[in-house]
């Protein structure tokens with residue numbers, strides 16, 4: 001059995017040029033090294049209040065190199081559950097603030113990589129065990145807004161879902177066409193001003209709704225059918241807009257009550273081919289979420305609302321019908337998996353998601369495939385911290401070949 005013989009933390013840099021923490025886990029038999037696993041903690045900008053807390057990067061590195069290293073050394077690397085339980089006990093806080101969620105998630109993921117490497121398997125295969133798996137359906141950002149674009153528009157993510165694509169590779173082909181067409185439309189009116197944090201175009205729009213109309217235009221310009229081939233997904237990240245009981249849309253200088261926001265989103269769903277909305281209301285407003293999920297008839301995703309917390313999903317009672325899964329929101333691989341299990345028990349869908357601060361780390365793609373989570377959100381179709389993940393999906397799709405489960409886009413998003 002491969003046991004952990006060394007753990008090392010180091011300070012590295014993320015896609016926003018901010019420091020973050022990387023963990024390296026060496027496993028072996030006796031003192032002979034067999035395999036190494038490595039992972040880097042990402043970081044959010046629009047973070048939920050209930051997220052596990054990170055500590056300062058220098059402190060996270062020290063925690064890995066001392067307390068975590070001492071606690072996990074000699075443990076079996078293939079027992080992820082026991083390793084994560086040990087990390088949780090060692091931290092001992094309710095919000096991971098002693099060891100730091102950044103230190104914990106880097107180590108937890110690095111252990112998973114090391115376990116797979118010691119078995120000479122890709123991580124997705126190791127996680128899948130004997131189960132048949134396939135590729136997830138991507139949600140890909142075209143315009144970035146909200147906290148990722150200094151509030152230039154209020155809505156955070158304008159994304160596409162290639163609802164009619166027959167494979168992951170085809171979804172990326174179509175996305176490349178839509179991304180190029182959207183850029184060309186902005187350039188034509190002199191509004192191409194670079195990209196936001198996740199690689200989506202900087203949102204030079206007069207209203208939040210104008211971006212929706214432009215997105216439909218870009219899909220059509222790309223020669224694809226809006227609503228059939230390619231549909232729209234939004235992340236409102238509404239907690240960021242919530243002030244004193246209502247929602248402030250700064251771009252239009254409007255303040256909406258929950259009821260008015262509900263009505264506006266239903267109007268958008270009627271006018272545009274929207275198949276998914278994330279965090280339509282603030283993270284504490286379960287009643288508004290529940291009413292909207294009931295009325296909308298589309299996928300409603302909880303991100304800040306669930307913060308990848310198993311218990312919050314178990315208590316949700318129909319607020320949302322899908323869960324965003326971000327390992328660093330909760331701190332360990334096992335707790336992320338438990339949240340996905342809770343989602344499945346409740347009949348909710350799942351989407352594994354990256355953060356706005358990312359790196360070359362592609363672990364989340366392996367989690368989505370290995371756990372059979374049918375959707376994946378990684379940001380846009382530019383910047384290599386995003387492309388690394390899309391490209392990893394292509395490699396996995398190629399490796400699976402004819403053994404892959406049918407690509408689930410058309411099943412998940414039947415035309416309305």
Ligand code: 2PG
Pocket residue numbers: 043044045046047147156157198235237303353354355356357
């Ligand atoms: C989100 C993510 C990714 P952040 O809100 O879903 O878009 O953003 O990592 O800033 O929380």
Ligand code: MG
Pocket residue numbers: 235237278279303304
């Ligand atoms: Mg979100």
